[in-house]
Amino acid sequence: MRRIQAGSALSAFGLGFTVPYFYVYVAQVRDLGAATAGIVLAVFAMAALVVLPFSGRAIDRRGPVPVLLVASVLASVGAVAMGFASSVPAAVGAAVLLGAGTAVMQPALATMIVWCSAPAGRTRAFAMQFFLQNLGLGIGGLIGGLLVDTSRPGSFILLFSIEAAMFLVLAAVVGTVRMPGSPALQGTRPSEGAKGGGLRALLGHKAMVQLCVLGFVLFFACYGQFESGLAAYGTEAAGIQPSTLGIALAANTAVIVVAQFVVLRFVERRKRTRVIAAVGLIWAVAWMVAGYAGLGHGSQAMATAAFISTYALFGLGEAMLSPTVAPLVADLAPESMVGSYNSAFALVKQLALAVGPAVGGPMGAALHGPYIVTFVLFSLGITFLAVRLGRQLTPEQDQPSLAVKPSKVVARHEPARESETAAA
Template sequence: MTTAMGAALRRIQLGNALSAFGNGFTVPFLFVYVSQVRGLGASTAGVVLATFAVAALVVLPFIGRVIDRRGPLPVAVAGTVSAAIGSMGLGLADTKELVVAAAAALGAGIAVVQPSLATMIVWCSTTATRSRAFAMQFFLNNLGLGVGGLLGGQLVDTSNAGSFVRLFAIEAVMFLVLGATVATVRLPKAPKVEDAIPSDRSAGGGWRALVADRAMVQLLVLGFVMFFACYGQFESGLAAFAVDVTRISPATLGMALAANTAAIVLAQFVMLKLVERRRRSRVIATVGLIWTAAWLAAGFSGLVPGAHALATTLLISTYALFGLGESMLSPTMAPLVADLAPTRLVGQYNSAFALVKQLALAAGPAAGGMMAGAGMYAAYIVLLIFCSLGITVLALRLGRRLTPAQENPLRHTVVQRRVPSDRELVAA
């Protein structure tokens, strides 16, 4: 990696960490803010949360092509401006219409920023350094969210709407800081995407080429199951199971969420060293097994109501195991998307993966909430165990379609350096 690329990557990571810090100020308190502080009711708060997903689903199918045509930098800046307007709008809005409109601007802005930043990281890294770059992004995101949530909890006052205005103002400023930071980044003229060849060279551009890429389609299916089975359950089915079946208090649930963040922060770089020289499909398959153990622990926590300490330990272990799996995925999934993408379609591939993530994050809470509402907790745990085992099966099947460079770019690079060229052989 050149010095210029390293400097650009550091700026991107810094801006991303600051925006995550600002986001952490508001995310844990959004439902309470809309329903209670602004007095708009739980139904309006639910509509606001749904608006985030809808806004993302509206913009993501189109934003990839814009990134590939215009470049990720101007798109990222536009996204941060939209997110800042939406965030400040949420802080000032006092009617249902204004709150929903602000949530749409914020949701669309964040949805635009995510694939743009991912594409910028791809442009400023190589196949050998990409895993570390995305692992650092994930680490800083979680650290920023955790610290922001901790400080936000100290500043918030449900009896004072002005305290929430302050939180949303901080978030808006952090988005603008992100925009200003990435605006100063000097990107290379072309992305450093080696060994990125579409499966079907006769296919057209955009979505047509992506759909023709069977490895990418399999990765998208895998990604949907993955986000559905883990991330989509944190604030819906799993939280309801913890409170209604395991019988833990909301305060203990907060400890479990903290355990998830702590596992990510503490294990991220240890996991990076363990997985960066191993086959990516095998790493993802291992995550499926870890998450299977997590769901089994959650299920057993509901079977020992008389042993509250054991049940609580099992439930907290569930969240910690999820965090361990997440720390293995961060240097694996996003770099694999980049290494599958043709050079001209890096933005398209990143936005497609972000779209699948949003679909899963919409379907996951809906399914989990419905099953929890119906009291189908046993079926719920069984479903998620099968989804986690499905991750393992899908990952191993995906591995059959990956090239050695896509499976393990770091080891492939080392092997290439050791193999002498024809000219060297002739000289010898």
């Protein structure tokens, strides 16, 4: 588990070097124009949508390790190609490789975490992954900002090369992992059952379908707005300086890093669906604070503080979601379909991230009042859907702490010593 988490954090560290500067690199540094940059970003997202439906079956049949190794190498080649891309075809081709590779990594890593954890420990395991990934992204972005120079394409070649190297480091680390053979993992190993089921079985699972709908709304109302609708709203309605967007994103990451394990103590002993419902309420407040920033009549300093607070409140909600949603996907999955369920949920997330900017961007830039009202309602919809989902779950699925056995001694199967028996 430690190796998996370290590899995940290092890959996020590599992504942090390029994610904030992807658009600027294509549009300005390579001088391919804003339209081409938009096409490249769309291709990046579409590549993920194409490969994710197939990656789940591959994970269930072959196991997550070989799938992750292929995805890491693919992403590494895509990153290097992007660093040297000076034409539209080269940039589009690199985006295909990079998008496909990075998309498959997450369900493969999630499946490995499931294999290495019991249901009661998955909450903490996924919280640790989310914490380390955000920390890696933040540090990578910080260092990347010190290296980047828009007047020198060579500085971006360095950034993409570092990203490519981190993907290979992930492959090397994962390649050394020998999945444990604990009896507790018997139900999560690939089996002959992985050859059946598929999409029909998943769509017939009512609780999973409801969780996917909930997941789409979650990602649409939060991540799908960060770099599009909310950024447009902040600059157009609230008069926020572009540099403040970086401070707001830093506040979001800082809240996640600082609050993650404090929040975890609160989450572990409570029903998952109630925690998700609380996130909906927190995000509704966040959107209201954003409304004050853009539609209120306070000073510019107050508007800026309110806008940064919006991102911070989103971060608090994200810290509450990381130990609840991903483990719940794993716990709902049948024994031989863990990879398929993780990939299906990743596909839902990718769809939300594709639709979110397309809807939120124009609204945030021009329809300020309706934009805020719309996403306040979406946030309240999260609460409604979470409460509804709770009716479909078993008590142990909704609250894994109920399944924790009080004694750990029996599980070790160690014979008692004669002296200890006599003393007893």
